[in-house]
Amino acid sequence: MKDILRPIGIIARSLDSIANIEFKKFDLTRGQYLYLVRIAENPGIIQERLIELIKVDRATVTRAIQKLSRAGLITRQADETNLKIKHLYLTPAGQAIYPEIKRENDYSNQVALQGLTTAETQVLHELLTKVSTNVAADWEQVKKGQQRPY
Known part of the structure; x- marks a missing residue:
């Protein structure tokens, strides 16, 4: 059987490395851009759904959300019926950098x-x-x- 996961891993690590370098200007650290994109694509998403989409553990998502919130890129809004549930949205600052992150993703797809x-x-x-x-x-x-x- 061919090892198909190796080239997939190389692709993923290469693109992640490129994005991390290119998004330093936004003060985004490893992989935070991915959370920003998923929140932009799914305004009001809750943490549990974000975990399912990105396939990482709860602690990793929690840390990323906290960092993005402290950076002023996302906001957490309490659910109207269950105050324990927080909906995630991009702030105006997050919305301002999303188009550049999307352009990078589109370009990477084109190159790939x-x-x-x-x-x-x-x-x-x-x-x-x-x-x-x-x-x-x-x-x-x-x-x-x-x-x-x-």
Whole structure:
């Protein structure tokens, strides 16, 4: 069987490294831009949904939210019916930098897909979506404390 995770990891680490360098001007540290993007795409998202989207643990999301909030890029608003639930929104400062983060993402996609036909791009998307779904299911089980059968 081919090791498909190695090139996926290389792609992910390379793009993450590029983004971390390019977003230093916004004072965003490792990966915080990802949280900013997901909140921009899902205004009013709650922390639990953010955990599911990004596939990280609660403590990591909590730290990122606190840092982005202290930086004035996001705001937490209490739910009207359950004050324990906090909805996340971009502040005007967060909204101001989101377009540049989106442009970087669009450009990275363009570079990554160079030389692929529209049909190849579609097939790649479908296959990676399947792989992502498989890994996400495993992530859910491990997150709940189950051991994977190696």
